[in-house]
Amino acid sequence: MTTAASGDPDTWELRLYVAGKTPKSVRAFANLKQFCEEHLQGQYRIEVIDLLEQPQLADGDQIVALPTLVRKLPEPMRKIIGDLSNTERILVGLDLRPATGRP
Amino acid sequence: MTGEAADPPSRELLRENETLRRQLAECQETMEAIRGGEVDALVVTRGGTNRVFTLEGVDRPYRLFVEEMQQGAVTLDPDGAVLYCNAWFAHLLQRHGDELPGSNFEDHVAPASRPAWRGLRGQAERGRAAGEVALQRRDGSLLPTFVAVSALRGGQEENFALVVADLTEQKQFERLVVAERELQEASRGKDHFLALLGHELRNPLAAIRNAVALQKQVRQAGGGEAVLVQAGAILERQVLQMVRLVDDLLEVSRLVNGKVALRLGDLDLAAVVRSVVTDQHPLLEARGLEVELRVPDRPMPAFGDAARIGQILANLLTNATKFTEPGGRVTIALERDAQGSAALTVRDTGQGIDPDLLDHLFEPFVQAPAALEHTRGGLGLGLALSRSLAELHGGRIRAHSPGLGQGAEFTVVLPILADGAGGEAPAEVASVGARPLRILVVEDNLDAAETLRMLLDCHGHDVRVAHSGRMGLASAEARPPEVVLCDIGLPGDLDGYGVAAALRRMPKARDAHLVAMTGFTGEEASRRALAAGFDRHLAKPADPDALLRMLAELGGRG
Numbered sequence: 246m247t248t249a250a251s252g253d254p255d256t257w258e259l260r261l262y263v264a265g266k267t268p269k270s271v272r273a274f275a276n277l278k279q280f281c282e283e284h285l286q287g288q289y290r291i292e293v294i295d296l297l298e299q300p301q302l303a304d305g306d307q308i309v310a311l312p313t314l315v316r317k318l319p320e321p322m323r324k325i326i327g328d329l330s331n332t333e334r335i336l337v338g339l340d341l342r343p344a345t346g347r348p
Numbered sequence: 349m350t351g352e353a354a355d356p357p358s359r360e361l362l363r364e365n366e367t368l369r370r371q372l373a374e375c376q377e378t379m380e381a382i383r384g385g386e387v388d389a390l391v392v393t394r395g396g397t398n399r400v401f402t403l404e405g406v407d408r409p410y411r412l413f414v415e416e417m418q419q420g421a422v423t424l425d426p427d428g429a430v431l432y433c434n435a436w437f438a439h440l441l442q443r444h445g446d447e448l449p450g451s452n453f454e455d456h457v458a459p460a461s462r463p464a465w466r467g468l469r470g471q472a473e474r475g476r477a478a479g480e481v482a483l484q485r486r487d488g489s490l491l492p493t494f495v496a497v498s499a500l501r502g503g504q505e506e507n508f509a510l511v512v513a514d515l516t517e518q519k520q521f522e523r524l525v526v527a528e529r530e531l532q533e534a535s536r537g538k539d540h541f542l543a544l545l546g547h548e549l550r551n552p553l554a555a556i557r558n559a560v561a562l563q564k565q566v567r568q569a570g571g572g573e574a575v576l577v578q579a580g581a582i583l584e585r586q587v588l589q590m591v592r593l594v595d596d597l598l599e600v601s602r603l604v605n606g607k608v609a610l611r612l613g614d615l616d617l618a619a620v621v622r623s624v625v626t627d628q629h630p631l632l633e634a635r636g637l638e639v640e641l642r643v644p645d646r647p648m649p650a651f652g653d654a655a656r657i658g659q660i661l662a663n664l665l666t667n668a669t670k671f672t673e674p675g676g677r678v679t680i681a682l683e684r685d686a687q688g689s690a691a692l693t694v695r696d697t698g699q700g701i702d703p704d705l706l707d708h709l710f711e712p713f714v715q716a717p718a719a720l721e722h723t724r725g726g727l728g729l730g731l732a733l734s735r736s737l738a739e740l741h742g743g744r745i746r747a748h749s750p751g752l753g754q755g756a757e758f759t760v761v762l763p764i765l766a767d768g769a770g771g772e773a774p775a776e777v778a779s780v781g782a783r784p785l786r787i788l789v790v791e792d793n794l795d796a797a798e799t800l801r802m803l804l805d806c807h808g809h810d811v812r813v814a815h816s817g818r819m820g821l822a823s824a825e826a827r828p829p830e831v832v833l834c835d836i837g838l839p840g841d842l843d844g845y846g847v848a849a850a851l852r853r854m855p856k857a858r859d860a861h862l863v864a865m866t867g868f869t870g871e872e873a874s875r876r877a878l879a880a881g882f883d884r885h886l887a888k889p890a891d892p893d894a895l896l897r898m899l900a901e902l903g904g905r906g
Contacts, residue, residue: 264389264400296391300398303391310382311389311400326378327386 257281257289258318264311265297269328273312276329284341314338420493420512423500428453428469437512440493442486453510458482458490465495472497472508480515492519537711548593552586559583591889596729603736609871610653610740617648617657617690617764621682624661632665636674637696642681648690650764656737657762660745663730664694664758671756672698689743690764695757701749709747710735738762783903784808788829790820790847791865792839796888800833803892809899817842821850828856831902835888836866836877845880852881861902865890 261277263270274293281289296303296311306315306324316323316339325338336342381387389402414421420437422430430448438445441456448456457465461482471477478496485491492515500507559579566575602608621643632639650657661680668678676697685691701709710731731747738745743762749755787809791797797813804811812827814820817838824832832851836844844864851857864877864885877885886895 264402267388267402269386269388296389296398296400300391300400303393303398303400309391310378310387311391312387324374324377326381327384 255288256318257285257316258292259289260292260294260306260315260317262294262296262303262306262308262311262313262315265295267311270312272328272330273314277314280329280332280335284336419514420510422453422510422512424453424508424510426506426508431507440485440491440512440514441483456483458484468495468497469508472499473506475499483512492516545593545597549590552590552593555582555586559586596733599733600729603733608736608740610656612651612653615650615652615654615657617650617692617762618643618645618682619647620654620658621661621680621692624658624665625680628662628665628669632669632678635669635672636676637669637672638675638677640677640679642679642683644682648682648684648764650690650762652741652762657741660734660737660760661692661694663734664760667730667758668694668696668698668756672696684764685761688764690762692760692762693757695755697755699756700752700754701747701756702752703749706747706749710745734760784810785899785903786827786830787811787899788820788823788832788834788860789813790815790817790832790834790838790844792816792835792837803896804899807896807899816840817844817847817850820847821854824851824854824857824860829860831861831863831899832857833863833865834882836864836868845876848877848881863898 259277259281261274263273277291281291294302296308303309306313306322308315310326312326312328314325314329314335323339325335327334329335333342382390387403389400392399392401414434417434418436420440421432421434422437423432425431430451430453433445433448435445438448441448454462454465458481461480464479465481468477468479468481476496476498478494481493481495483491483493494513494515496511498509500509559582562575562579566572566579599608622641625639625641629639665678665680672678678697679693679695681691681693681695683691683693731745735745738760741762743760745758745760748757748759787804789797789800789804789811791800791813792815794815797815801811801813812823812829814823817840820832820834821842823829832847834844834847838844838847842850844866848862848864851860851862861884862882864880864882865888866873866877866885867888873887874885884898886898
């Protein structure tokens with residue numbers, strides 16, 4: 246699943262690992278879409294990988310729990326686990342905002 | 349991490365430290381996410397293979413759907429053993445849910461459906477397959493179902509998921525649709541038949557009405573004896589035609605209801621065939637047909653009802669006459685076939701039979717399609733009658749035609765006696781010693797009563813007529829009859845059965861010969877009449893010749 250431009254060096258490449266249509270998988274995708282439209286408009290790409298269909302693909306990014314979002318680009322790679330319902334945590338996890346209360 | 353310079357080894361250490369710190373954070377986040385209920389599926393790696401487990405509760409709605417739905421749901425292991433089934437599937441098989449897991453699914457498939465089931469499973473290994481399979485229930489009954497089979501990939505072993513839909517109602521519906529269509533066809537057949545019947549009854553009626561008008565004209569204007577004779581001949585012929593039609597109708601109805609009994613006896617088929625052909629010869633000749641008869645000289649003994657076998661042949665000859673144009677040829681052949689049965693064949697050079705019609709030819713009310721005004725005469729009952737009569741004899745009848753315009757061939761196959769035990773033909777009733785009799789006619793139809801009185805009068809009998817049961821008893825009291833011809837359906841409180849019973853109790857009349865005359869035919873009507881005290885039962889309209897012969901016989905006896 247691809248959204249917006251690709252091949253652009255400024256484009257964020259995001260990969261969402263899900264387990265079929267479990268409630269959190271469905272919610273994670275909806276939250277991610279909304280988040281990207283708000284904060285990364287026109288410069289992101291989302292790839293959804295369903296591990297129920299292709300469980301071996303868990304190996305590449307060492308996924309153990311679902312849903313999990315992986316930021317492939319820009320480097321370095323970042324992971325956020327959960328249904329992405331907390332926007333603040335996404336901003337911090339993706340290094341879009343410095344963590345508060347962190348050294 | 350930043351700012352101050354460090355020695356290369358310590359920079360390396362710092363980077364390693366940073367990576368470890370990042371990994372630890374990731375692990376912590378994962379643990380927290382799991383403990384915080386932010387994930388609902390886990391990836392488990394075993395033996396190099398990943399499997400995804402969804403957490404309890406995630407699929408609860410689906411489980412509920414599967415348990416509650418009114419379709420069977422089953423999972424099978426690669427050997428076909430039931431791993432799981434829902435309540436509805438157990439219900440379909442009339443079993444408890446806990447009996448089924450572990451059993452082999454194929455054991456619940458009806459033996460005749462097992463090849464189909466194996467085919468479906470084979471196809472499902474390449475994805476998905478669906479088809480009809482009959483299941484066998486606990487009580488042994490069969491259940492028609494539609495089974496969709498899907499391979500469940502993703503684990504180490506390949507399981508199968510089945511969804512089973514009960515087709516009982518659909519099958520019933522399909523049967524109803526077929527039955528309804530058949531009923532509609534039958535109804536159309538009957539409609540057509542009624543139209544034909546009206547047409548066929550009208551023809552003789554028109555002729556009869558004309559003949560009656562002729563007689564009236566002659567009486568009023570005087571004149572031609574020849575015209576009267578001709579009118580009389582027309583009346584006789586047309587009445588005979590109507591009697592035949594009505595006989596056929598009643599006969600079909602009796603055959604359909606299984607009420608025809610054969611008068612079985614030893615007979616010579618060759619003689620039966622010869623005599624029928626002799627009787628029918630004038631008809632065939634009048635149509636301008638050439639007749640060829642191939643019958644063995646030696647008797648061909650058989651066991652059956654000579655009159656009925658004659659009827660079969662007469663029907664086939666009538667049929668051949670109807671459908672063959674003048675100048676054609678009709679061949680009648682009797683021979684032994686390879687199985688030692690008698691084969692009676694009637695072949696004509698007529699219009700032949702449409703192949704589409706061949707299958708329905710022997711069903712009642714079927715005739716080669718034609719506009720009503722161009723019908724060939726008859727009701728299309730002859731072949732139906734012939735088939736029923738042949739089957740009553742343990743035989744069969746078949747039709748063959750190379751096609752339209754190429755003639756037709758009917759073959760009757762009848763079982764035959766191996767050795768010739770020739771029977772004697774029943775002796776003709778001798779019409780000797782006719783003597784005038786005192787006859788009482790009890791009949792409420794004035795015309796029928798009057799014509800019967802006239803007929804008996806003409807032959808010298810002394811006839812009294814009564815129009816009701818009571819009047820009949822009064823007449824018998826006043827002048828005891830020797831013979832009573834009594835209708836059954838009579839007006840008032842006394843029907844024909846009551847009249848017979850009362851006469852039997854009347855000293856002066858109890859020795860009279862009581863004859864029941866009814867519109868009912870068949871064994872049942874006869875039995876009932878005899879039980880009521882009648883000596884004999886005649887179906888109306890009685891053949892005048894037969895009636896006179898009976899009276900002559902009674903007169904001779906008295």
